[in-house]
Amino acid sequence: MAQLRPSYPELRAAGSEVLLICFDTLERAERYAGEQGLPFPLLVDSERRVYRAYGLEQGALWRFLTPKVALGALRMLEGGRQLQRPHEDPLQLGGDFVVDPNGLLALVHPCRDPTDRPSAATLLAAVSQTAVEP
């Protein structure tokens, strides 16, 4: 999410809205949004019905034990950040989707492991497509 924040003005300028979805409690999400001053709307799916509808399942444990994931954790430590403990379900994977003006999926990216997220540039390219007529 942090990597998306600098691109938010561009994404908005391209005519898109960015919706963040979490599965935390509404209370924790409200506290987090207040602390971070999020520019994006933050939605709460505590029961993870929408996660399931988009095919975002819980990852197998081995997906969290890859060298890439370990390297990411090391980089966070080097950067002085504490490793944050995922709340409630550390095996839940995220994902990114782009919906076109007709309500059809233009980009589908269920994360294969915790570091597997499309870049902001990829998302921007997806919303900058002009082939779709609303």
Next chain:
Amino acid sequence: MALQVGDRAPEFTLPRVGGGAVSLSAYRGGWVVLVFLRYLG
């Protein structure tokens, strides 16, 4: 069956931090980026 590009995006209505609820269909006519988080942080 996993979702594919070109499939209709599953509709949803979820509570929004700050009050109210948001439905995906409210954004019809515009592009929407959905970012499902693993955790807050």
